[in-house]
Amino acid sequence: MKKIVVLTGAGISAESGIQTFRDADGLWEGHDVMEVASPIGFEKNPKLVLDFYNQRRKQLLAVQPNRAHIALAELEKQFPLAIITQNIDDLHERAGSTNVVHLHGELLKVRSTKISRIGAPIILDWRKDLKLGDKCINGHQLRPHIVWFGEAVPLFDKAIEITQEADILIIVGTSMQVYPAASLINYAKPSAEIYFIDPKPNISQRDFNNLTIIPETAVNGMPKLVELLNK
Structure with missing residues (x-):
């Protein structure tokens, strides 16, 4: 077969x-993609990035x-x-x-910002908002399980x-x-x-x-x- x-x-x-990833003007939902889809953007303004993906997650859960x-x-x-x-x-x-x-990557998953001792990040299923202060069992901040630009x-x-x-x-x-x-x-x-x-x-x-x-x-x-x- x-x-x-x-x-x-x-x-x-x-x-x-x-919504498609990037509009004709290069913006994603009104944001420069490097602000919300890059390690530098996350380091600069993690709250903005987390809020951005929280909105994408809500949108996803509302469609079929x-x-x-x-x-x-x-x-x-x-x-x-x-x-x-x-x-x-x-x-x-x-x-x-x-x-x-x-x-x-997957929008309904999150991962630790630092890898574990075995050399892999902790990955978790996640359907609610992700906020600053949400950490993995090792105490590291969680981030969207998304492959960002530069990764x-x-x-x-x-x-x-x-x-x-x-x-x-x-x-x-x-x-x-x-x-x-x-x-x-x-x-x-x-x-x-x-x-x-x-x-x-x-x-x-x-x-x-x-x-x-x-x-x-x-x-x-x-x-x-x-x-x-x-x-």
Whole structure:
């Protein structure tokens, strides 16, 4: 049976009402991204950063998965399927997907600001507001479990390994402009079938072997692709 790997980005969650990461003016919810998505920003004004992610967390808990998320969960019932997402929400999981790699972290988790003696941060599930003074069992302030600008992407090597195994690679909700995630397509094996769902695709059939472009939004394009793959 063919193995499917799906690369998803902000576009798939935007149709559930989640704000995309960056507006056209480079701001995220009115903030310079370096103020709220960098270690320097957190060091400079931790309260602002914590308040910012508290609002994002509340927004996430108020929305639901859309037809694109549900279509991917349905596809997992037919094929071995892994999702590699740039999104920090849990909409894939809520839709029913069970094999999801979050490259940029998870909004409903927090971690200690300092690593433990075994060389790894303490990571906790977290659905309420995170405040200054909220600490891990070792007494260190907790922070959002998000990969900020200037930080390594710890699951990227795992994402490469998963992508290399794909017989079918689906790209949906991402323009493939944010690195290192955008480079994952280059790790697909030459024989892999590639499906790119985007209303304004910035790649063409000339760019990759076995590429099929579906010029639709995630909500409209993903159910069509599921129907095609199940024929």
